[in-house]
Amino acid sequence: xxxxxxxxxxxxxxxxxxxxxxxxxxxxxxxxxxxxxxxxxxxxxxxxxxxxxxxxxxxxxxxxxxxxxxxxxxxxxxxxxxxxxxxxxxxxxxxxxxxxxxxxxxxxxxxxxxxxxxxxxxxxxxxxxxxxxxxxxxxxxxxxxxxxxxxxxxxxxxxxxxxxxxxxxxxxxxxxxxxxxxxxxxxx
Amino acid sequence: xxxxxxxxxxxxxxxxxxxxxxxxxxxxxxxxxxxxxxxxxxxxxxxxxxxxxxxxxxxxxxxxxxxxxxxxxxxxxxxxxxxxxxxxxxxxxxxxxxxxxxxxxxxxxxxxxxxxxxxxxxxxxxxxxxxxxxxxxxxxxxxxxxxxxxxxxxxxxxxxxxxxxxxxxxxxxx
Numbered sequence: 001x002x003x004x005x006x007x008x009x010x011x012x013x014x015x016x017x018x019x020x021x022x023x024x025x026x027x028x029x030x031x032x033x034x035x036x037x038x039x040x041x042x043x044x045x046x047x048x049x050x051x052x053x054x055x056x057x058x059x060x061x062x063x064x065x066x067x068x069x070x071x072x073x074x075x076x077x078x079x080x081x082x083x084x085x086x087x088x089x090x091x092x093x094x095x096x097x098x099x100x101x102x103x104x105x106x107x108x109x110x111x112x113x114x115x116x117x118x119x120x121x122x123x124x125x126x127x128x129x130x131x132x133x134x135x136x137x138x139x140x141x142x143x144x145x146x147x148x149x150x151x152x153x154x155x156x157x158x159x160x161x162x163x164x165x166x167x168x169x170x171x172x173x174x175x176x177x178x179x180x181x182x183x184x185x186x187x188x
Numbered sequence: 189x190x191x192x193x194x195x196x197x198x199x200x201x202x203x204x205x206x207x208x209x210x211x212x213x214x215x216x217x218x219x220x221x222x223x224x225x226x227x228x229x230x231x232x233x234x235x236x237x238x239x240x241x242x243x244x245x246x247x248x249x250x251x252x253x254x255x256x257x258x259x260x261x262x263x264x265x266x267x268x269x270x271x272x273x274x275x276x277x278x279x280x281x282x283x284x285x286x287x288x289x290x291x292x293x294x295x296x297x298x299x300x301x302x303x304x305x306x307x308x309x310x311x312x313x314x315x316x317x318x319x320x321x322x323x324x325x326x327x328x329x330x331x332x333x334x335x336x337x338x339x340x341x342x343x344x345x346x347x348x349x350x351x352x353x354x355x356x357x358x359x360x361x362x
Binding site: 003004006007008009010011012013014015016017018019020021023024025027028031107128130150152161162163164165175177 | 195203204206213217224228229230232236288289296307311342343344
């Protein structure tokens with residue numbers, strides 16, 4: 001056996017010494033009130049019935065399709081889709097009119113990282129729910145905090161619309177694109 | 189993919205990777221836990237923007253390992269010494285049936301962190317120079333140097349001409 005193969009074997013052997021999987025799962029479960037947005041399902045898709053209160057951006061950005069849409073649903077939630085960072089301003093105006101503590105912001109390469117920003121620690125808020133290219137938001141967001149909708153500048157990157165949990169006001173005006181986050185050094 | 193599904197699928201491979209990276213299984217658990225808690229918080233953003241959430245989180249683990257050791261050097265040293273003591277001295281006599289793989293692990297444990305990360309990515313994850321460079325945030329030439337230096341410390345003769353050339357250049361540079 002070559003020395004390189006001994007090294008490979010040694011690493012494989014040592015990997016078997018992993019431990020603490022259950023502890024990690026327990027920590028993730030305990031953190032759910034803070035970070036449970038991904039697992040939600042608090043808003044059943046079938047319960048969303050549009051009431052006709054729809055505000056949609058016009059074809060300012062070409063193609064004839066709306067660059068954004070803000071729709072109030074019968075259950076009080078609001079469904080948002082934003083297809084272009086240029087639509088962030090008008091979309092935010094509509095969100096403010098609906099009284100939601102939600103702010104759409106662009107993801108940029110030079111924005112400070114959100115890490116360390118004050119995240120809400122309680123569980124008395126309803127997580128957003130993403131369906132396709134839209135995100136449905138509950139008005140139940142704690143006072144003094146804002147849920148951020150992250151709009152990607154780059155095409156063909158998933159839905160192009162992400163969201164955060166409630167972050168302490170004043171809400172930032174941008175989010176650091178993970179692809180440009182030095183903390184993670186994601187390759188471009 | 190929902191975060192719960194990701195964890196169910198990737199927790200064990202991440203723990204294995206972190207264990208060989210950190211050497212200390214306790215530290216590896218802490219690193220993975222810290223990363224997953226952060227990933228859970230940012231999951232919608234990660235899935236919306238990262239081409240491969242799995243690769244993305246693995247990079248997070250690598251960088252957490254590198255920064256964790258910088259932040260908690262005292263703790264890390266203590267943990268490594270404890271683990272080394274459990275394994276026995278690095279120069280243990282083979283006639284005492286000291287497994288050569290344990291000997292290799294003991295030597296691997298004292299490598300500088302970036303060298304160790306490069307070797308783990310090469311020999312455990314099977315990454316090429318470009319992939320390692322992407323994870324470590326450096327150039328492929330730097331990766332070759334890290335791997336060569338690490339192998340030299342481990343007293344391993346690589347069968348890759350690129351590694352040998354890199355080591356020669358490094359030595360000539362001094």
